[in-house]
Amino acid sequence: MERSPQEPSVDNLRSRGIRRRRFLGGISLAGLGAAVGASVHLSSNMPGTVIPSALAQGAPASGAAAQPQRPQFLDYPGKEKGLVVLGERPLVAETPEHLLDDETTPISKFFIRNNGQIPEAAANPDAWKLTVDGEVSNRLELTLAELKSRFQPKTYRMVLECGGNGRSFFQPPARGNQWTNGGAGCAEWTGIPLGEVLQAAGLKDTARYTAHYGADPHLSGDPTKDSLSRGMPIAKAMEPHSLIVYAMNGEPLPTIHGGPLRLVIPGWPGSLSHKWLTRITIRDREHDGQGMTGTSYRVPNKPMVPGGTADEKDFRILQSMPVRSIITSPANGTRLPAGTREIALRGAAWAGDLTVARVDVSTDAGQSWTQATLAPPRNRYDWNRWTATVQLPSDGYYEIWTRATDSNDKMQPPVVTNWNPQGYGGNAMHRVAILVG
Ligand SMILES: Nc1nc2c(c(=O)[nH]1)N[C@H]1C(S)=C(S)[C@@H](COP(=O)(O)O)O[C@H]1N2
Numbered sequence: 272m273e274r275s276p277q278e279p280s281v282d283n284l285r286s287r288g289i290r291r292r293r294f295l296g297g298i299s300l301a302g303l304g305a306a307v308g309a310s311v312h313l314s315s316n317m318p319g320t321v322i323p324s325a326l327a328q329g330a331p332a333s334g335a336a337a338q339p340q341r342p343q344f345l346d347y348p349g350k351e352k353g354l355v356v357l358g359e360r361p362l363v364a365e366t367p368e369h370l371l372d373d374e375t376t377p378i379s380k381f382f383i384r385n386n387g388q389i390p391e392a393a394a395n396p397d398a399w400k401l402t403v404d405g406e407v408s409n410r411l412e413l414t415l416a417e418l419k420s421r422f423q424p425k426t427y428r429m430v431l432e433c434g435g436n437g438r439s440f441f442q443p444p445a446r447g448n449q450w451t452n453g454g455a456g457c458a459e460w461t462g463i464p465l466g467e468v469l470q471a472a473g474l475k476d477t478a479r480y481t482a483h484y485g486a487d488p489h490l491s492g493d494p495t496k497d498s499l500s501r502g503m504p505i506a507k508a509m510e511p512h513s514l515i516v517y518a519m520n521g522e523p524l525p526t527i528h529g530g531p532l533r534l535v536i537p538g539w540p541g542s543l544s545h546k547w548l549t550r551i552t553i554r555d556r557e558h559d560g561q562g563m564t565g566t567s568y569r570v571p572n573k574p575m576v577p578g579g580t581a582d583e584k585d586f587r588i589l590q591s592m593p594v595r596s597i598i599t600s601p602a603n604g605t606r607l608p609a610g611t612r613e614i615a616l617r618g619a620a621w622a623g624d625l626t627v628a629r630v631d632v633s634t635d636a637g638q639s640w641t642q643a644t645l646a647p648p649r650n651r652y653d654w655n656r657w658t659a660t661v662q663l664p665s666d667g668y669y670e671i672w673t674r675a676t677d678s679n680d681k682m683q684p685p686v687v688t689n690w691n692p693q694g695y696g697g698n699a700m701h702r703v704a705i706l707v708g
Pocket residue numbers: 381382383384385386387431432433434484485486487498499527528529540541542543544545546547548
């Protein structure tokens with residue numbers, strides 16, 4: 272079979288040190304192009320280290336897979352077809368960056384991450400029960416109706432981000448769902464501050480840490496096993512933005528997002544934002560539930576050799592998520608009319624517990640940068656929407672890069688650093704490819 276110059280052979284790719292697993296034979300990019308009313312094939316000739324994220328979507332988790340893979344698009348009630356399935360059992364789906372272009376992420380576009388089975392929808396949400404026990408003087412058992420009537424609700428727009436967001440950019444591949452940058456979204460969450468409920472339960476002097484339990488059955492069906500059970504230091508739980516949530520974007524919290532009741536613990540790994548929440552136990556020490564041990568949600572204290580063997584005693588629990596910015600328009604793979612010399616860019620940036628100090632964009636692989644304009648966040652933990660205009664000197668192929676800098680003056684790195692076995696902290700600059708003419 273004859274190859275077009277845009278479809279280099281496998282041997283060709285190897286000899287140029289390009290990672291095979293990053294190549295989708297142009298299918299993914301063509302698909303995205305079609306989605307935005309264009310059809311382009313830019314996926315060839317791009318080295319694995321710089322390949323834009325849309326090209327990595329649908330790539331197999333294992334570097335061993337030799338066949339290019341077509342991304343699998345989600346087919347789920349109430350969800351956009353453009354979400355990309357990263358796993359079916361448990362169901363995990365991410366939002367390609369160009370679908371994060373809304374100020375507030377609609378439910379239909381919000382990413383999905385499960386560790387176990389999805390429970391049945393609650394027949395009577397207001398009767399849903401939450402227990403608060405452990406190191407408290409006044410054990411609580413509250414229905415959702417009682418929660419709503421006893422406490423004053425708050426609504427904040429806040430980023431929820433999976434701890435493994437960006438994992439697919441690690442090399443060698445890190446274990447777990449191969450998120451590009453789409454394991455994140457920013458919704459309006461309505462609920463009761465967790466701290467007020469803990470206060471009502473009366474924290475004892477011995478209270479150090481939370482432990483979260485939910486109604487999702489373990490994948491195996493074994494009732495003695497938790498799908499997930501994480502926890503956090505009391506200080507994080509007492510922050511005013513740590514919420515027990517029952518509504519999302521003004522609607523009752525959908526079952527797929529943990530309805531009727533979940534935690535939203537902004538700034539920290541999404542795994543703390545427990546869905547289908549039934550019980551919070553206060554402990555006198557760090558929690559040791561499912562997802563708290565080994566190298567899960569942990570990062571090395573000293574840089575380790577990529578692909579090396581982890582020594583668990585050198586790891587600490589991942590708390591605040593790293594700074595990240597994404598380009599949400601134009602979409603990766605967009606083709607623009609010949610003669611286009613100026614492009615309006617839009618995006619979003621966020622920085623865990625910190626704030627975003629600035630966002631810069633480049634069209635020349637970082638040789639020069641243009642500062643973006645940040646819209647102010649509505650409240651703490653909201654993302655910053657940003658806009659920028661860039662000039663292009665000619666028709667042709669360009670990559671647009673974005674990088675954010677946080678309030679501690681830490682900038683996103685050009686490539687993923689700090690390799691760790693389960694791939695946390697992958698916050699390399701986001702890149703999209705465009706073709707003018
Ligand atoms: N009960 C329960 N809560 C959970 C999970 C889970 O598997 N079970 N997954 C967590 C993880 S890892 C993430 S990133 C977020 C994802 O929330 P979403 O599916 O609403 O996007 O939920 C968290 N809460």
